Amino acid sequence: MNPFNTLSALLCLFFFSSCQKVIDVNLNDAQPQYVIEAPMFEGVHDFTVRITKTTNYFDTEQPTTVDNAVVVLKDPNSNSVTLTPQGNGWYRIANFAAIPLSSYQLEVFVDGKSFTANSTMPFHTPIDSLTTRKFNGFGPPNPDKGTELLLVHLKDSVGVKNFYRVLITKNDTILNKAENYYIFDDMVRDGLQIDAPIFTSIFKKGDKVDVELLGWMPQCTTILIRYRKSLPAMPIPVPPLLIRIQISQMEPWDILQPIPRAKCPLPFHKGS
């Protein structure tokens, strides 16, 4: 959250009758580039990789998939496993056992080009608990948006640079739009108790909420995205992922019982 942007928005709201309208912008059509998404989850899961191509910005069609690639995963013992093409851009290793703190290398060969990514699965950080508190958001009150702010409590591991993403399912719908992304790191909080307020989503009483804490490897963004030549100066909410490693699933039903998998009807004020 950038406080400057928040306050700018506030000022506009209070003072200025700003106008918004949809306009036509003539954007260039960039040369299509490969997009490789390879989330890896802790434990035994299917490891899947999807390869697509970038599209023109305003295109509404699904991206072109790439099915002629060779995708190879090297495990910590340098054993190479070639993923099996599944069609529609998907490649898979069934029942792959991913181990925390182990390093993996992904190689992709396609159309005479090769891409390589190295990543170490981050330290497992569990969610300690969830709480809520009354909050009206930054701006004028809007009952339709809700009044309950969710806080995720966790204990950060000492000496490890951690990046977290909170993935929320609200009333059985994953909040997976760009504006719902909530990503933070342990800067100035290394090894401490972190009580992260999730300002990106405000809830109403009675909402069911499922929270997952995902760990990110920041170096993923610099290896597999090397074909991205230029980004704007301003930080943008680009999710820093191509290898996504789920290091922790919330298991707090002992705290927020009796809802399985933390699908909690609000209010859940325990601890607040």
Next chain:
Amino acid sequence: MCLLVSILCLYQLVDAQNFTISGSIKESKNGEDLIAATVRVLEIKEKGARSNSYGFYSLSIPKGSYTLVYQYLGYEKQEVKINIDKNTVRNIQLVPIERTIKDVVVKAVKEDKNVTRTEMGVIKLDPKAIESVPVLFGEKDIIKTLQLTPGVKSAGEGQSGFYVRGGGVDQNLILLDEAPVYNASHLLGFFSVFNSDALKDVTLYKGDIPAEFGGRASSVLDVKMKDGNNKKYTASGGIGLISSRLTIEGPIVKDKGSFIISGRRTYADLFLKLSKDSIRKSSRLYFYDLNLKANYQISKKDRIFLSGYFGRDILGLGSTFGFDWGNVTSTIRWNHIINSKLFSNTSLIYSNYDYQIKVGFDDQSFQIKSSIRDYNLKQDFSLFANSNNSIKFGINVMHHTFRPTVFSGTGINAADSLKNRYALEGGIYLQNEQIISEKITVKYGLRYSLFDYLGPGTAYTYDAKGTILTKKEFSNGETIKMYGGLEPRLSAKYQLNELSSVKASYNRNMQYLHILSNSTTSSPTDIWVPSSNNVKPQIVNQIALGYFRNFNDNMFEFSLETYYKTLANQIDYKNGANIFLNPDVEAELEYGKGQAYGAEFYLHKQTGRLTGWISYTLSRSLRTFANINEGNQYPAKQDRIHDIAIVGMYDLTKKIKVSANWVYNTGSAVTFPSGSYIVDNVKVPYYTERNGYRMPAYHRLDIGVTWYRKKTEKRESSWNFSCYNAYGRQNAYSISFQQNKDNPSKTEALQTALFRWVPSITYNFKF
């Protein structure tokens, strides 16, 4: 220094046959020093002088009887007959011209300084003269008026940040009574920190920057506060929709010392208190300024000044969010007239800018604090060697303390806060303005600047990916990295005839402090960083050539100035850089070069019922970085090819003045996506060229009416009505991209426009 003494002795010898007439030039009504007032000797055409920043002048002429003509724009010309046979002190008080149409037409001094002076690329504003220029919210603002002049561009809609000749916002040295102001904006840029009621003189140097100034690459905005009325007590002020202001000034001892106190505060937050909603009710949203100044004449040769500025913005929402920032500056000055030719000014200057952010709740919150603080000791001399040579020389030493980011609060590891950084910056300079002949005048100067980045601290080096390669600790006072360099300044004027001249200048400026900002204009969270082992000083070389011509007995002033600048060691961000609260922010930077060039056309009607100007700038500002845009040159964000401003003020009757300004500029260079991809079911923009797109062209008309009420001996007042963006154009403040609400697979561009038809009304008074 030996060279300097030799030069001084030489001038003394050469000038031994002349006598000196010196003194001060002040305004008759309030005793304010008049800066850059001129003195001419009627009988000797090339003999003349100009008062310095403290109203002091000195002129050397041979024995004889002469007529001296003292004049200053907006004041009655004064002729003094004098018989010179010894060094003489003559203090002058000029009478301001009363503001009636008749007087303005008949008596106004029509200055030809545009043509006769050596300086070029200089804009001088009289804060009184801008009262009727319509501006946003009716708040007269020197910076927004400067943005209507050639070569100066607004950083955005309603913003007080500005770009000068293709340079960045941080390349402007903004001085208030010699103290640097690090963030000259209020309310996120919509107001400047300068309360015009407290100001006496505003000068912007776009090029031909005098050698006494250093530290910024593109421009110097030198703002001087009023000294205060040393004749009588007065109060003045204004009541507006957004803010009100009050100024009180008067003598400490009549004709010997005076003071001025000027304050301004916005009051939008008072309206929020009327809200029934508790959040709005507890919101804080205001800023204030307080300007203070006092001066006292200790003896005929000594005068001391004490001035200060305190300003702060306070924003917040209940107890969950707080954000405040502000500047504090103070200056202690001692003027000493060493002899009739040598004037000394010693200044001790303090400046501090800080911001703090609080996020959280009563029981759980954290704060971020950041600041930059300076102590500066400055010694300047003005030597009026003879009527053909005016020499300035001096030295200054400044200590900087940078507090990048300090964290505190619950759940915060304060040890991770960024450590303070320290630096010493100094400069020594010598400059002479020399009249070679009746037609040729040259000004040449040299400044040597030095920057010492000091410990205690840790110096890191990084690889191309931003990974730390080496780390070295430095102890207290130990030099981590030192830079220095010569900064030559040169300008020349050739007088073609009485009405026209050509001028040329060359400047080299070095800048050791750099701003890291994640917004296109100045923002409160901008971080100032010193040059270091990673960040080299910015170096700008500028050459300029200009033609100056006056018409109709100096009623019209025309100039055409062209310039070309090279910019070395420019800073930009790596692709996808994160600078906010980043301890390794230097690893996120790229270094490159730039060039800027342009032509500035300016036609100014100085007198008559209709006054105003037309300004047109045709310019480019380009950057080249090896790792940005695949090494290809790209436009800087301040690159706007066309920039036009038309400003007009018309005396409709003796009591009513109408005014209007119209501006047009090419849209700013921006980066838009040229493609997209899907990751984790989210559409992510794919960027290619940096600043490869343009915002839509910007244009706007502002209109205003000032109604002057009947003036009496004791009281005067006026009403000002204005409308910003009178034809309600929806100028793009930002363009963002979002999913269509009805069809999420479709992405659309959304333009946000801030201000349409912003009316304002202000009541101004003086008694």
